[in-house]
Amino acid sequence: MISAWSAADVRAAEEPLLAEGVPLMERASFALATQVVRDVAARRGTVRGARVVLLVGAGNNGGDALHAGAVLARRGLGVTAVLVDERAHPGGLTALRRAGGRVVELFAAPGRVGAVAGDVARSDVVLDGLVGLGARGPLRGLAADLVAALVGALETAQAPALDEAAPRATRRAWVVAVDVPSGIGVDDGAVAGPVLAADRTVTFGAAKPGLLLPPAAGLAGEVAVVDIGLHLDDPPAVRRLEPDDVARSWPVPGAADHKYTRGVVGVVAGTATYPGAAVLTTTGAVCAGAGMVRYRGSVEVGRVVVGARPEVVTVPGRVQAWVVGPGVPGGPEAEDEGQDDGQHERGRAGLVAASGGLGGLAGGPVPAVVDAGGLGLLDDDSPPWFVVTPHAGELTALLRSRGEDVRRADVEAEPLRWARRAHDLTGATVLLKGGVTVVAGPGVAYAQSDGPGWLATAGAGDVLAGLLGAMLAARADEVVRHPERAAEVAAAAALVHGRAAHRANPGGPVAALDVAHAVPAEVARLLSSRRPRGTCPPTRRPEEPA
């Protein structure tokens, strides 16, 4: 699991160590330099003679870049620091100069920003140390001008020139962000001004929420977390599950299990107009290993479902998780109104049962996935073991139906904020689908980035709903007793769904049904790497500087 803590939490964790005189900046900058050496060696074969440019702001983030630059200069790399502020970290500057690095005082000649950016773009590596945890709002002043010019210059440098034989990857500088890409919203992932997209971010002490959350997450590249000895208390602000986490918690059936202990999924999905959604949802549930899938929509659609998936039953009976709404009209967007074929009434009955509304008769509350047309059935006091699965458009409509003045662009700019708002307004756990899928539940948040862009295809969400339904059914009692677990299961479903899309056709287009069909093999692969709890090797601290 990757856990991300807010800037304030990280600063609070640094304080006692700084008071004891622990050399945090030395640890951070040495690990940064070590990573840069590795990257340069991998790209050029040798580090000697490589040209490194440090973009240096006025704070400690620039100090990290300068100290790392000093280490690199001593290793034989050619290092130049570009200062955008006269207050650059004095200790770092001294160290860099002593190691033979050059300094360009851009703050004294701001008119040269275009020329400098062109030069920087053609170096081997750029370290972005303009601003880190101390950022307030989007980049401003010379830092903003430099980054804007550099973004353009890097694009030009990357364009293949007809007469150039060099491989494309070597034509533009490799960008390494120091702690965070300068100017992102460290705590919320906002991108409100120019940001230099990084190929890699080396972040200190712990990941930061902005490195996991869209839209900034897309600008961080590969994130390397460096342990500098901070002790951070749970809970983190945002988490990201990794394959090991999902493998560890996946319920593997044993000799005493039978289909009812494995979990029965009840599905109300599709209509005569959209029968495919019912097939995709039930197939998602079957392929995720449900003990049984019970289709409880209309008789007509039920025939289509059973024709496609003979494992599915259509008779009433016990259900351990409901999936309500894929392919059913009448979500909060409600433009595509059509015949609902009685699905609303059936879906509502499923949700009443799931919330425990039928008491002992129905065997108590069970989890539910509420998607698409089901979202219009959602009460404002829904239990957290209901997981709603809107995309940004549906979440916007759901929020607007509750009086929020919000547009889709607002949701896309701050997905976690709006997912949390929807959780507060409805009580349900919210899984907001997108390139990064964000989950907000009681006191917990996840951001999963597992699928290829090819996954953005009609019906993929229906498969996710079925897959999640099966995962919730297998853990129904636990999820109802510990509602924050619903968010973890939802994040795990997003991980399996995304990885199944990669597996369905690595590097190319995928069809929704193929994603469902790839789920069994993906789960098997996850389980094959399962290690007993507690055997994960501890994170190694980087070597101390000599």
Ligand SMILES: NC(=O)C1=CN([C@@H]2O[C@H](COP(=O)(O)OP(=O)(O)OC[C@H]3O[C@@H](n4cnc5c(N)ncnc54)[C@H](OP(=O)(O)O)[C@@H]3O)[C@@H](O)[C@H]2O)[C@@H](O)CC1
């Ligand atoms: N504490 C430690 O020992 C450790 C700290 N560590 C490192 O320190 C970093 C935090 O350093 P920090 O606190 O000095 O803040 P930092 O991110 O450099 O920025 C402050 C400067 O930026 C400026 N500025 C602000 N907003 C701006 C904007 N929008 N656009 C442009 N400029 C803006 C602001 O200017 P001012 O507002 O004063 O005019 C101020 O001068 C952290 O990310 C990590 O890398 C690690 O080495 C581990 C040990």
Ligand SMILES: Nc1ncnc2c1ncn2[C@@H]1O[C@H](COP(=O)(O)OP(=O)(O)O)[C@@H](O)[C@H]1O
């Ligand atoms: N850019 C992207 N990269 C990766 N996955 C994406 C991207 N955009 C959307 N997705 C995923 O694709 C799926 C699309 O679901 P959805 O929009 O509900 O489609 P449908 O309603 O047609 O089933 C979701 O799982 C979502 O997270």
Ligand SMILES: [K+]
């Ligand atoms: K930075």
